[in-house]
Amino acid sequence: GEDVEQSLFLSVREGDSSVINCTYTDSSSTYLYWYKQEPGAGLQLLTYIFSNMDMKQDQRLTVLLNKKDKHLSLRIADTQTGDSAIYFCAELTRGKLIFGQGTELSVKP
Amino acid sequence: NAGVTQTPKFQVLKTGQSMTLQCAQDMNHNSMYWYRQDPGMGLRLIYYSASEGTTDKGEVPNGYNVSRLNKREFSLRLESAAPSQTSVYFCASSKTSGGPIGELFFGEGSRLTVL
Numbered sequence: 548g549e550d551v552e553q554s555l556f557l558s559v560r561e562g563d564s565s566v567i568n569c570t571y572t573d574s575s576s577t578y579l580y581w582y583k584q585e586p587g588a589g590l591q592l593l594t595y596i597f598s599n600m601d602m603k604q605d606q607r608l609t610v611l612l613n614k615k616d617k618h619l620s621l622r623i624a625d626t627q628t629g630d631s632a633i634y635f636c637a638e639l640t641r642g643k644l645i646f647g648q649g650t651e652l653s654v655k656p
Numbered sequence: 657n658a659g660v661t662q663t664p665k666f667q668v669l670k671t672g673q674s675m676t677l678q679c680a681q682d683m684n685h686n687s688m689y690w691y692r693q694d695p696g697m698g699l700r701l702i703y704y705s706a707s708e709g710t711t712d713k714g715e716v717p718n719g720y721n722v723s724r725l726n727k728r729e730f731s732l733r734l735e736s737a738a739p740s741q742t743s744v745y746f747c748a749s750s751k752t753s754g755g756p757i758g759e760l761f762f763g764e765g766s767r768l769t770v771l
Binding site for chain 1: 660687691696697698699700701706714734746748759760761762764765
């Protein structure tokens with residue numbers, strides 16, 4: 548079936564690295580995504596990775612994909628208070644995006 | 657630069673009442689979606705429309721109907737609201753039906769409370 552799982556909360560100190568983890572079930576997913584939701588707003592695409600890649604780096608963001616374990620992670624380097632938000636993992640399966648529950652990242656000064 | 661516009665932003669209903677959430681996008685996107693967001697559940701797809709004139713059920717369609725009025729507009733109707741439909745509803749659009757790059761553009765959400 549289609550299921551994407553994330554832990555619900557993560558708290559880090561400003562300047563530290565944050566790692567948000569996600570597991571998915573559909574091994575045929577072609578793309579995997581990270582979306583960010585700031586308070587009171589809709590979701591915005593943060594980054595994505597194609598399923599034939601292991602890693603993608605985009606400035607402070609690093610996405611790691613382990614296809615064997617169906618595990619996706621998002622690392623944010625030098626986390627800032629402005630990074631406080633809910634982060635959603637999503638997989639593209641059968642033409643639809645299936646989202647995880649979202650991980651609420653809290654950044655303490 | 658409107659993007660995806662949803663109305664209303666807030667609504668309180670009594671059990672059994674009906675209402676329609678409106679959504680419009682000005683990006684000439686083919687595909688449109690309705691999601692609901694509940695604490696600890698993430699976003700769940702209610703209905704989607706891959707192109708004008710077509711609609712399909714998502715994960716949680718029961719209690720809802722949709723209309724793809726034209727390429728720009730996609731409405732969500734609750735015929736007889738129930739407390740379980742208390743949620744934040746998001747409309748989204750994308751260029752294609754999800755691939756190869758599933759970038760969805762979201763509205764700001766509509767917060768619905770059913771008493």
